[in-house]
Amino acid sequence: MRTDPAAFQTHGVQNQPPPFAGRHLWSDDAALVEAVDRAGASSFVPRLAAYGVLAGDTLYRLGFEANRDRPRLRTHDAQGHRIDTVEFTPAYHQLLQLGKEHGVAGLSWHEPQPGAHVARAALSYLHHQAEAGTSCPLTMTHAAVAVLADHPVLSDWARKAAAPVYDPRDVPVADKAGITLGMGMTEKQGGSDVRANQTHAEPCADGSYRLVGHKWFFSAPMSDGFLVLAQAPAGLTCLLMPRRLADGDRNAFQLMRLKDKLGDWANASSEVEFTGAQAWRVGEEGRGVATIIHMVMMTRLDCMLGAAAEMRMALAQALHHARHRRTFGERLCDHPLMANVLADLALESEAATALALHVAAAVDAASRDPQRALMARVGTALGKYWVCKRAAVFVNEAQECLGGAGYVEESMLPRLYRQAPLNSIWEGSGNIQCLDLLRTLQREPQARQALHEELLSATGLDSHFDEALSRCWHDVPVAPVMARLHCEQLALLLQAAVLLRAGSPFAAAFVRSRLCAQHGLAFGTLPADLDFGAMLARALP
Known part of the structure; x- marks a missing residue:
């Protein structure tokens, strides 16, 4: 006797969004x-x-x-x-x-x-x-x-x-046409305070150094080489340590364990001990921090880009779901309050993306234009702090748009949520960024002037922006205890200036909500007279 297949069917699958994959991440954005x-x-x-x-x-x-x-x-x-x-x-x-x-x-x-x-x-x-x-x-x-x-x-x-x-392949660099590189900066006792590093770099007769010590975070440990900071005779020095020596032997370091991390699961982060590893000096002895400063600007830019990318993907997932899910007889995205939430997320995401690419443009022009070089320095610190700080709460709000499905791994939102805090921590936490920026603005008048001119370039485009700039710009020194508030205000002003100069249709809404107190502490609190439908249509076709 054959069983009727229908006997196993308890329900029909309906009111579920189609798979997300297959989207064009460039033309959609x-x-x-x-x-x-x-x-x-x-x-x-x-x-x-x-x-x-x-x-x-x-x-x-x-x-x-x-x-x-x-x-x-x-x-x-x-x-x-x-x-x-x-x-x-x-x-x-x-x-x-x-x-x-x-x-x-x-x-x-x-x-x-x-x-x-x-x-x-x-x-x-x-x-x-x-x-x-x-x-x-x-x-x-x-x-x-x-x-x-x-x-x-x-x-x-x-x-x-x-x-x-x-x-x-785990072979010497000479045998490869392309390589990857990792970093080993922080140690147990110092964290962001790399000047407290204790790893010792002993000079050798052939010009190389022998490293003895440890690194508490050693990123991407299967890379072909690593930039590390260690104490040479003249002080903290940057060195390049190969994974494999020229003769093919393993270099003298040991991976002690992999970090059991909140997220970033595809990538390995490790703890390492150097037992006489060979390394080559990069830059002058005692000038390790100055040597890597250009690298740090690049990695901090990528922290900002990464946070903006996570926000963009979370927004796309939320919009995709809300357009295909029906509740109480309507598409989820057509409910006024949900439309407010989604439009608010779209506004935040566009501002993050616009700022990140604006800073990338300053980095691009830095070698040709001293003014843009100053803005690259200031912009990476501001953007690294603010955009990365916004990512975690943003992704959590996007999760809620999916309901319980947003808490399930297949939706991708849990992975984004685990990832979101990392860029805020990596390459200098929020306090480090704010204090660095504060010192730069107070000690380097040219950098302060470059930022002020960047903001002034958007005046005349929105009277509310002009008023906010006049209210929030400080020529007097700001106390370190207020560094976060000051950087937040500057970041919002810079995002608004970028959007206004770009002619973004989101610019006025950003100024009203972020600079004019027409917004609550949560997403979904935009002014009711905004055209949410038009905002969502721009955010994702």
Whole structure:
């Protein structure tokens, strides 16, 4: 007797959104497209569009695989030999390969022309939306080139780091056409206070150094080389430590364990001990912080880009769900209060994206324009603080738009929620950013003037903005205890100025809600007279 298949059917599946994958992350994002055009990077649009297709489908699917099977540390092989290997799922390597080949880690350097840094930033933004963990080694590799390229003896390392080639083999750098680079800065006793580092760098007769000590956070431990900070005879010094020595032997360091992290599961972070590891000096002895400062500006920019990307993906997920889900006889997005929430998220996301790409444009022009170089310094600190600080609460609000489905891994929102706090912590926490910016504005009148002129350039476009700028701009020193409030005000003013000058249809709503107190403490508290439908149509086609 055959059982009727219908006997096992208890219900029909309906009122569920279709799968998200298959979206075009470039053409769907008006704020990104317009920002790239404003920054003079339109010649890169074809490759950005191609990566947008890839990120919204192939990379998106690989991201779930890379986070499902976390990295595993193998300290020894079956015969008891020390190997210090981190094993990754194949999806991780595919993501790095696609990122490297398309220029996420090197476009700025291997195709140096106006707009290249902006295009690389846009590629990073697209990649991060699909999978954030692999952004860590891609970001560090990109930023390290800024340091290594200044030292002719390390030019081969810089060239291979910038090359659009990914080679995961654990072999000497000489045997590779493309490499990745990691970082080892912080130690147990110091954290952000790297001047408290105790790792010792002993000079050798051949010009190299021997490292003895530890690192509490050692990022992407399967990279081909690492920039580390250690105490040389003249003080804190930056050094390049290869994973494999030129003769193929393992360098003298041991991976002690992998960090069991809140998120960032696809990527490995480790603790390491140096037992006489060979390294080569980068820059002058005793000038370690000054040597890596250009790299830090690059990594802080990518923190801002990453936070903006997480917000963008969370918004897209929420809008996608709300347009296909019906409640009480209407589409979820058509309920007035939900429309307010979604429009508020769209406003915040566009402001974050516009600011991040604006700062990327300043970085791009820094070598040609001293004024833009000052804005790059100021803008990375402001954006790193504020955009990263907004990401976690933003993603949580987007989760709520999906209801219980937003708490389930298949929705991607839990992964974004775990990831969102990281960019606020990495490369200097919020307090570090605010205090750094405060010192810069107080000690360097040119930097303060550059920021003021940037804000003044938007005056005359919105009377409410003009009033807010007059109220919030301070020429007098600000006490450190008030640094966060001051930086928040400056960041909001800068976001508003960018939107106003860009002619964004969101600019007036941003000024009213963020600068004129026409907004509550939660998302979904925009003024009722705004055109939510038009805002949502712009946010995601």
